[in-house]
Amino acid sequence: MGVGAGPQAAEGAPGGDAAWAARAREELARTDAGLARRYGPDADIDRLLALRARAVDRILRQAWARCIPEGAPLALFAVGGYGRGELFPRSDIDVLVLAEADAQRAHEADLARFFALLWDAGLPVGHAVRSAQECTTAAAGDQTILTALLESRPLVADSGAQAALSDAIATTRVWPAPEFFRAKREELRARHLRHGDTSDNLEPHIKDGPGGLRDLHTLGWMAQRAFGVRDLQAVVALGHVGQDEAATLARERRTLARLRFGLHLVASRAEERLRFDYQKALAQRLGLADDAHSLAVEKMMQGFYRAAAVVRRISDRLLQRFEETFEGEAVPEPLEGDFVLLRGYLAASGPYWPEGDLRQVLALFSTWAAHPRIRGLHSRTARALAETLPHLPSYERTGPAARGRFMALLRGPQPVETLTRMARLGVLGQYLPAFAQVSGRMQFDLFHAYTVDQHTLMVLRNIAGFAEGPDERFAIAHEVWPRLRKPELLLLAGLFHDIAKGRGGDHSELGAVDARRFCAAHGLSEADTGLVAWLVEQHLRMSVTAQKQDISDPEVVRAFARLVGDRERLDYLYLLTCADIAGTSPNLWNAWKDRLLADLYLSTRRVLREGLEVPVDVDARVAEAREATRALMRGRGYDDATIDRQFAEMPEESFLRFRPEQLAWQAASLVEVFHGQTQVAVRPIGGSASGGALEVFVHSPDRDGLFAAIVATLDRHGYGVHQARVLMGPHGTVFDTFEVLPADTFASRDPAQLEAALRQALSGALDQVRAPRRVAPRQLRHFRFPPRIEFSTTGDGRRSLLSLVCPDRPGLLSDVAQALRACRLRVHDARIATFGERAEDVFQITDENDRPLDEAAQEALRAALRERLDPDSQTPPSGAPR
Structure with missing residues (x-):
């Protein structure tokens, strides 16, 4: 394994190292400046990554030649991301020196000089010096070390050294393919959970977040361990990955890599999160501009969210196929219709499913909803669905039978889980094109913590929660829910309430038009259609009234009651408002908002019961509040004389402005x-x-x-x-x-x-x-x-x-x-x-x-x-x- 220095070794006098390091630093700076100038929306990102890796390769080889004697039994490998040949502007440079123990001791000073020289040249090198056996031991104890070594690329290494490293991490020595797959799958799941199991964060992590570059790396590592190939494209010939899937993942990888490369440039450091600090500058570097409908930064982020969603969708399918590779084909378990279970996954039994038939696709989701034990969608069926997706008609271009099946999903079991599945698999956006327009759409502010589509699904989940019984976050929602005549109407209002975001104009009014058209097409009565459209148009009114107006003022409540008009609308609007606020941000809903909305609901319900034409009787309201407060204080052991004395010391207006239990608490204190x-x-x-x-x-x-x-x-x-x-x-x-x-x-x-x-x-x-x-x-x-x-x-x-x-x-x-x-x-x-x-x-x-x-x-x-x-x-x- 003698792969030491070349002809420049004689120039390696220590006194010349500083000058060499300065020249190397300048060379790398020129390279980085040139790459930064070339970076832009049309740049070949793979070319930029390869050029930077090549420039660093050259410097490392020169430094090795200066420091390591010719013929020394040492070998130098690039590992990790650098080993893949993908070197981002501020990424670490990971290398392995492969040498037996005696060679390590003999050349300890040479290696120390080599690494010091690289740091002096401005290269953030992370290094390991190991023998082949030490590589085996380290990889066996930590599969992340194995993944770094799987990416190894020789920099100064002969064929013997390359063979030794390959043998050291062979499946016969460490991490057989099935064990490696299971470990990496669990690592992926844990990593997703650390990031909230969603890529739709305001400041997402491009590298490690769900749907990020690390997911693609994980698939590559699994393929390499299982099939001995270096990339997913090579797995296509083996039948485990479709050509369309490989091409799509390659496209989205370039999208994510372009964002990460630019992020390193604008942050001037190895930043992997798309923080607010850098989003606007990066959007500008990508040539995006504001327009009447969207900010440049919103366009950029929508591109990221959509790319991450596609990566997750295809990644789920490939993970399942890798699992089948190790565990073998499953015995079909028949279900109703044309579906079976394969190892707990739902699959279509026919080879040509769904033949472009929207009704068969909707039947799939109906069967899924009817069997809670289903683990997910089988990869074969998921791919068939993805292939037919562009050809499925929207609700406007389909017939009454398909529309009836969609409404049956809303009225059937697990309607919100069904809509969520349809959204993740792209079916909901195909059926309802307006939903596809807001898919991945972010709003550049701190109020909306999710993209519009994810916020919509959060609102629907909150609505589903109302049906499950009392939730201490919502004081009276569980009491209001049973009064709903048709819960699916609330789901429709939740689905459409923000669907017109980003079109310009009032999204509530535009969304109401969409909702009315959709409901009419699905055969809803004029009354039900009107209710859904009204809810969408007025979905912000209750929140604004409660938070910005004095709802203890009877005239404010009467004005709101006139807007609402009847008890049914009030019930639906109250639940939609609670679900909307709680689904906007994890920190937005609180006990104060809960009490405000509950107070407004109860006050409005009373006005509607008494009649909008009945004038406000202030004296009667005060007297009623006094009697209710008196009853509470009596229950706490106070006599009437004490209560009367306390009432005399309190402002008369307080009996209009506060609830009896507040008044009793104040009086007692x-x-x-x-x-x-x-x-x-x-x-x-x-x-x-x-x-x-x-x-x-x-x-x-x-x-x-x-x-x-x-x-x-x-x-x-x-x-x-x-x-x-x-x-x-x-x-x-x-x-x-x-x-x-x-x-x-x-x-x-x-x-x-x-x-x-x-x-x-x-x-x-x-x-x-x-x-x-x-x-x-x-x-x-x-x-x-x-x-x-x-x-x-x-x-x-x-x-x-x-x-x-x-x-x-x-x-x-x-x-x-x-x-x-x-x-x-x-x-x-x-x-x-x-x-x-x-x-x-x-x-x-x-x-x-x-x-x-x-x-x-x-x-x-x-x-x-x-x-x-x-x-x-x-x-x-x-x-x-x-």
Whole structure:
């Protein structure tokens, strides 16, 4: 195995190494600069990868010649990704030196000089020095080492060294093909789970995420171990991979590789996640541009999501075929119709299935839904489905029989699981082309955590969950669900609610048109069609009403009830709204939103029951609230005299604004409180699924800066305010109520701890209570826009309404409160709504004399807010801690 240096070995005087390394570094920099210039939407990505690998090969061989004596029994191999000849701009360079133990000892200094020289040349080399036996031992103990060695490529190695390495990792020595397959399959599953088992993340991992490059590498390793071939194309001749499948995977590999190459360029490091920090720059490098329907970055990301989906789809089929290779053909187990089970997988029994017949395809999903024990779709049938997919008609081009079968799927068992399967296999997008248009479509914001198609499927899963019984995340959904006349209508509304995203115009209105056309084509009655179309058109209305308006105001509820019109629409809209919000982001649904929507639902149901024409009787509502609160307090052991005394100390308006159980809690917390004292009470909202939501009640003599001090204290302890209500009580007291959620990891989630912190803060000078200045999270920095500040007046003319839309960030509400305090203004009500990176807050405010703001006061507040909130301001606002 004597494969040492060439003629340049004599030039290897240590004194010349620094100069050589500098020249090598410059050469590599020129190569990388040239490759970066060539990179673009039309570049041959395989050529770029090969050229960089070739440039590094040249440098390594030169360094080897300088450091390793000619004839030394050492061999140099490229391994891992470098061994494949795919070298990305910032990827590690992994090499193996193959040498027996005595040769390793004899040339230890030479090898040390070789590796040091490579590092001096700017090459991030990862190396291993092993004998053939050590390769066998290492590979046997760690199959990831085996995969790196499987990719080996000789750099300085004769045929004897190559044969020795090949023999060291032969299947007769380590990891027979079946064991290797099972280990790699489990590794793939575990890796997918680490990434949430979806590629549809806002910042997906190109290399290791589901459908990423590592999935393709895994298939290649399996093929090499099982069949002794270097790539999937070679497996086509063996009959395990179709020519179309191999060609499709090769195309998507180039798509993913182009993204990864460009990502390394714009990040200037070995970044593998498509972070917000780099998405816009990468889209620009790829020649994409914004248009009326999509941002450039959204087009780029849609290309990634679609490529990853295709890789996953074909990968599932190939994994199953590899399994059959090792375990043999299965004995068919007959099912109804033209289907059988093969080792738990559903397969069509006929050789020519489905013969382009959409009804047979829909029958497949019907059979699948009827047998929960089915492991999945057999690879042979999955490939047949993929081949016929482009020829299947859409619902508009098919007949009543196929449409009837589709509706039967929605009314049958596991309808949401069926729609999910149809979506993953491409059938849903073929049947409903509008769904294909939003497949993989992302929205460049922090509000929508999923692509439109994945969000839609999440909404449908939430709807399915309502049918399974009580879920503590949703207070009353399990009570509303049984009232639905036709649950499939809610599924249709969920399917269509976002289907018009990205077309321009109002997606709710456009989606309603699509839904009406679809329902009419499927034979739904005019009443059912109208309900689905109305739900799609109004699917945001309940959320907006609950989060942005004062739903304790009877007129707000009556206006919403007039929109809804009847109890049936209310039931459907409530469930669709809950499912939609909870399916937008894992962190978006919380106990506060649950209570808001439940309160709006119950209030609206009451108005509909009483009749829209019945005027609001404020006195009757107050009296009813008092009696309900009295009953609750009696149940807690309080006598009427105590209850009457507490009621006399509470604002009359509170009996309109709060629910009886809130009023009873507040009244009970004040029983032992005397005039002039401050009282703080904190309690959890909801159960264990509440996300740590707390309700905070503060009763105190009114003082300037009280609201700002409370908000600053909450912020300092890691809580974000979602709703605040400030009512004036008798004797110059205030009744402040806040609904808060942990906004930082350091929030204790302990009501008693927060209660003590607020008591301490409010016992001293309020002007000394300041919120900390914190750096905005990395993602928020990419969604900055100027704040929008608008003023109006409440319906009764008594207060001003401040509407604020601005980028969200830690401490935002505290800064707003400080601006209000600096302008000597009073806050009476606040509704804090956050939609990803956008904060959309509404405040009811007055001047210090409880009058609406005049024009001068509005301008002064506008200036104070801009000073603190303008994203282009680089200095802390005046008076803020530095």
